[in-house]
Amino acid sequence: MRVTFTANGREVEADDVWEGESLLFMLRERLGLPGSKNACEQGECGSCTVYLDGAPVCSCLVAAGQVQDREVRTVEGLADPEGGLDDVQQAFVDAGAVQCGFCTPGLLVQSHDLLERNPQPSDNDIREALSGNLCRCTGYEKIMDAVRLASARKCSSSEVSQ
């Protein structure tokens, strides 16, 4: 089948999609967007998290055909069009929250969503929001640091702009 949708603001089309394919597989193998990761492909690890019409979802659990005419935003779409990193992305690098980095794309989308909804989350808010994203390298401490840092930077830059 053919699937047409918006990926990171761009109209895209995937051909010869088998009906059993996931959104994750289509993004990675047919559209050259391998940033979303395939760690478990059963909705347990969160490494494939993308925005679907603005809501974070595990793209491994979404059938490719379900995104027809809908909007998908992946980790590749977090930076601005000129390539400038989002606060969350920069904070993950700065805080040492990236080791192997396989969990990072999903954590970035989930953290990005958290800070959009709740710009100044408590530690428990962060833990709750990220509890569906497994990381095996860091022990999460640097990820906590990264989200706190991104929150502080976002808040200080919005104060400046006000």
Add this chain to the structure above:
Amino acid sequence: MSTIRTEKNLQGITTAHPDGIGGSPLRPDGILKVKGEFAYSSDMWHENMLWGMALRSPHAHAKIVSVDITEAVRHPGVEAVMTYEDIPGSKFYGLEIKDQPALAMGKIRYHGEAIAIVAADHPETARRALAKIKVEYEILPTITTEEQCLDPETYGYVHEPAEYKGHASGNVVHSQKVVYGQGVTDEVRALADVVIKGDYVVGMQDQAFLGPESGLAVPAEDGGVDLYIATQWLHVDREQIAPVLGLPENKVRLTLAGVGGAFGGREDLSMQIHACLLAQRTGKPVKIVYSREESFFGHVHRHPAKLSYEHGATRDGKLVYCDARIVLDGGAYASASPAVVGNAASLGMGPYEVPNVNMLAVALYSNNPSCGAMRGFGAVQACFAYEAQMDKLAAELNMDPVELRQINAVEQGSIMPTGQEIDAPAPVADLLRRVKALPLPPALDTTHLDVRDIPGALSNTSHGEGIVRGVGYAVGIKNVGFSEGFDDYSTARVRLEVIGGEPVAMVHTAMAEVGQGGVTVHGQIARTELGVEQVTIHPANTEVGSAGSTSASRQTYMTGGAVKLACEAVRNELVALGRKRYGWDYNDLSLVGGKVVSASAGALVPIADLLGDSAIDLTREHHHRPTVPFDKETGQGFGHVQYTFCAHRAVVDVDVELGLVKVVELAAAQDVGKALNPLSVVGQIQGGSTQGLGLAVMEEIVVKDGKVRNPSFTDYLIPTILDTPPMPVEVLELADEHAPYGLRGVGEAPTLSSTPAVVAAIRQATGLALNRVPVRPEHLTGTGE
């Protein structure tokens, strides 16, 4: 909270480039990783690429009567179906003992063993083709328990005596004794005022790296193959792959693809040979990516262990003797079992002075999943047991458990049970003192309760009723680098040249960057040694000599050391060039800020001017000091390169009614010799501590009659961010004069003591014995086995 304490003996060793050693510059791969542009092994893609997949046995022990691939071959979209009969070269491989068939040959020895492989145009085509392969099995009784393994005449052989390739006989892969002092005799026992005995069990832990086993094999015009792969050691992969393909090693070229974690689970081969075989057969690029379920069958795990310990001590708490026996289940194939046994035997007394020792460690062949390398191997299992013993002994003597450990702690100059002197700092007592001195987290506030703070968390299982707090301590000892006479050298190539008017250093090694940050450290070393700003890291491949394995906490020590040597050689050649051209006779030259600098005369010349259009390109090998194998009967010998130590304090809340545990805080103190990159060092300690927490309270591959019951992240649980507490870290820097920059391997030690510290805290909260990890709810409520 993380603190770094630099002791006086390090002064003068380092220079002060902010992004040199001792700094925490950002990872060179960090930006790509947060943009989703870093190419992991499962992201590889090639035009006309096929998908490979393996058929795996549903039985743990069986004869293969027949394999019929006819229908699979005919399936549209399938380009190759192969069994062991199609292998052009050697049928066996293995890290040390080549006892594992690349595809099963008439016999299945574990659940999930690969029998046939398929290459097809789509993963679903491959799956459907696999379903059409008809295998007739004759199911055999499994050999899975210690009793069965040790009585092969009754229960049978995992490898028939005629095919046995291990280091012992029967179903024993390898064994190691350690006898020290008087051993443990009746006379020695009589010297003890108190005796503590305990039997302990450690479950089978999985590395659970997130990036699944994957890679892309591309057939080359010269008849060879290029493999893009996630691994821990490119050269040892090649050494095992080439003979199976019937190719000389120079026709099997490996390039490291992005690695999504490793933790020991990529030391053995997984899909490498299968992808190469299919590429060779079809003449097309073949990609294999394991699903999470297949990943559980596709790599080795941490050895489950049974450990029996008997400690004798005087009334004032001094250890008199220890008699110990450690039985490790190695599963169907040898993997790293011999090295795991060596570690368990030689480190099994812990970081304590024990004057009389009798130790036996063995690894068994069984029809359980193969076990091999996982972070801290051999030492992790032992640490759980000897630390439980220390707590029992302290309780028996009515002593503080930390004080008991400090009384018996090794220090620099202590003799290990192997007879090896610890000839570097060993601040065991001080590490314990430091974790104990840290402020305790506040008590649970049940009046303003946030359910996310308590056991059960978001499940809203309690409002504070039945929750009890406990505190526990533990400390461990781990070796760094390959031991027992193994020369695991590392190679580094460094090229210095002028690009755009700037001196640029290029570092080329075969080191597997698996997330640990070795690439960051290589850049730091080059900046410190060569005084340049710009460093590029060449992709890791087999065009340069071996870098050894990214394991055994060894890469910064070994390949970092090689980069340092190569930089020094480049620097010497550059300085020689200057002496020749300018007639310098200074003896105080260094490279700083892009210039050749004399301490007495100041900046002499920019590196860029001195080099001009020429390049200096040199390769060096770094060998650690030699070690020797342990004596077979006594375990004596200078077997280890370096020792490393970490201590933990765990604070837990236990819901004693529901059997739920929340680790409230997990504090660590570790001596790292020299923190080349403090940010990464703390990250390693926190990550390692969390894997130890996982083993303490949740992680276990459940195996019944050889069958794996939970091969998924739904059923095999690893700690989430809600399960993981704040982890304050104290980093000590006591230089080891034998090591580059005085550094000490960091990665594994925190994985040891974390587990027993958490369990000690649960014991303190509940009063239960808890001789097994992971601790499950039913162990706390008395409702299960």
